[in-house]
Amino acid sequence: xxxxxxxxxxxxxxxxxxxxxxxxxxxxxxxxxxxxxxxxxxxxxxxxxxxxxxxxxxxxxxxxxxxxxxxxxxxxxxxxxxxxxxxxxxxxxxxxxxxxxxxxxxxxxxxxxxxxxxxxxxxxxxxxxxxxxxxxxxxxxxxxxxxxx
Ligand code: DHK
Numbered sequence: 729x730x731x732x733x734x735x736x737x738x739x740x741x742x743x744x745x746x747x748x749x750x751x752x753x754x755x756x757x758x759x760x761x762x763x764x765x766x767x768x769x770x771x772x773x774x775x776x777x778x779x780x781x782x783x784x785x786x787x788x789x790x791x792x793x794x795x796x797x798x799x800x801x802x803x804x805x806x807x808x809x810x811x812x813x814x815x816x817x818x819x820x821x822x823x824x825x826x827x828x829x830x831x832x833x834x835x836x837x838x839x840x841x842x843x844x845x846x847x848x849x850x851x852x853x854x855x856x857x858x859x860x861x862x863x864x865x866x867x868x869x870x871x872x873x874x875x876x877x
Contacts (some may be wrong), residue, residue: 730774731798731872735764735861736789737779738805744830744858751831755858767862771869773798783807783814790817797821798872801864803828808843815844824871826864829854 737757740747745756761777768775776797780786786807793800800821807814808829818825825848832855833840846852851867853860 734793735777736802739781787817799824827852
């Protein structure tokens, strides 16, 4: 059976493609989901692709992932820079975590340079546009295979 990867997206990412396209590009979140499903299937993985503007909902999905996910790819969006609660929930997840940012947060305002999530992530993708999700899935496939050796 193919392993399940949760791909979680935080606040405002529902507006992807419409919001600040000069920063986040013109692809919609539905486009990203479609590409992730295709790449995951080529890698022998399954994805559960989710977005919420609510911190508690992201935390509930992270708790749910404890039951059935081999890994989590998360773009916590603005919660990256503020949420100890999301960090705590990720600390309760035992499988690999990859953090994704569409933009290069290090090139942007100083408040975006700190991430609460990075301390628990195996790796961080930033500035690769929406392609970062596909690159994260490729890396996740390697981490999941290594964990099952
Ligand atoms: C998305 C957001 O909404 C911002 O709050 C983060 C992240 C960066 C991104 O690049 O995907 O600072």
